[in-house]
Amino acid sequence: MAAIDYRKADAFKKRLPRFFQYLVLTIITLVIVVPLVIMVFGALKTRGEMFLHPYTLPIPPQWENFGQILGTASFWILLRNSFVVMLCSTAGVLIVCSLAAFVFARLEFKGKEMAFNFLTLGLMFPITVAIMPVYLVVREMHLIDTLLAVILVQTAFGISGNMLILRGFFLSVPFELQDAAYIDGCSVFGFYWRILLPLARPALAAVGSLTMIVSWNDLLTPLVLLTRDSLWTLPLGTMQFQGQYSSDMALTAAFVTLSALPAILFYLFAERQIVSGLTAGAVKG
């Protein structure tokens, strides 16, 4: 009898913290999700409905807010600009960082440590600090109002962190592989291109996904370097739209929903890569 009582008490003792755990986690889930849900519901209402019943379910859903935004050219221009910048910045970061990371992981030369410390200086300050100086130089180069400037700046500020992550992955590739490749007559570039990069595909995917998110969400670089609205990216356009149409809550909600959608879809699709990139970066950094 005593044994059974003991076991019961034990099960209860175990279940109570479990219940408490799930309670806390559920409350926090609600705090995260409710603002997003209110936004999406708002987007599915007419302006009048939004005014009368701001927090009810959007039944029946009204799709005309989305139609109105997707029907204008400006939304598609924002989307295109963001895509161009994101793809080029990501390609730039992958190429530049993998080349440098390869040198630091695999080759020996005088001044290696100094060069490495130099290229990781960027870890010490985020782009916000340097955007004013960068603006001055981009202006001197006559690159204001070009997507190229945004791409180059985003790439430059992605170097330090991403090079560090890739170097970590490259170091874990066995050295014997390199010796074998050289004995078989492979050049340094041949080893990098034909053996190391294919092996490091998961690492490249992690760094690539992370850079895509950072570039896609970047506000400050386009805000400072682009003045013509035909070149604006999605975050910049979203900010301006909110300023212009803040009285029409339903339409703003629809614009914000549409502009959040690509990042959320991408997250659902590439969560593993993003997470592994971030954790690798934090462990190495």
Added chain:
Amino acid sequence: MPFLRTRPARRTQDYVTIALFLLPAVVLFILFLIYPILRSGYYSLFNWNGLGPATKFVGLNNFKEILTDQVFVKGIENCIIIVVFSLAIQLPLALVLAIMVGRDLPGRVFFRSVFFMPYVISEVITAIIWISMFSPDPENGFINALLVLIPGVHPQNFLGDVNQVMLCVFLVLTWKYFGLHMLLFMAGLQNIPRELEEAAMIDGANRWQSVWYVTVPLLGTTIRTTSYLSILGSLTQFNLVWIMTRGGPVNASEMMATYMYRYAFIRLQLGYGSAVALVMLAFCLIFSIAYQQLNRQPDPLSGI
């Protein structure tokens, strides 16, 4: 003999390869990080509005003005408030949640995915969503709609109230970033062998003691990394604050970065703006170097 000839040849070829591999990174780095900062150092000595060449040399006057400007001092204070709140509330919250979700709670992947989602949503969208959540009108602002359900509570002005605005900013920052820290803590937990905690429990430690005396110290490296990211991010916070409040009302939520942006890009005082950027840079460098000095202790698990 052929050996003697091929070896040096191989060497020079190696150096050419190394130089070519490093070239793109070094060029971009110098062009967009190093040179701009040096250039700003030059312009920071002038009173210059960006039109024509800088001619009004004022020496270190800009720096003197910045450091004695009450508004900038307010910006420093607010940045420090965010740093302190992040370290005292946001990171412990993330750590507690990471331990709570632990390694094997059913549904841990679901909670991780949901909590981390705000990190992927841009700061622009986050700010716009929370402007409406904080709206003083219960018809638009969900938080006030909940508050007025409590008898005797009036709608609050939140972002428009000098005394509440920093708290609101901090809450939004926590909403967006605690998931990132939780994720990093969860990754750190994966590296701690479970046997260590079990050994402590067998030795008579209760759950809390084993977490506090075994798990937390072993997470030292992760805690240091998340603190570093959090402090650097707080010192340079711009997007959320700029969109939600423009640093207002009456400079109540001013940050160093919003101050810099206003002078450089709204008032177009590029000389003064350069000086502000350099002061911010100095803050970041002092902190980073101090951090690296403090961070010399080896990691308890790997010994690195």
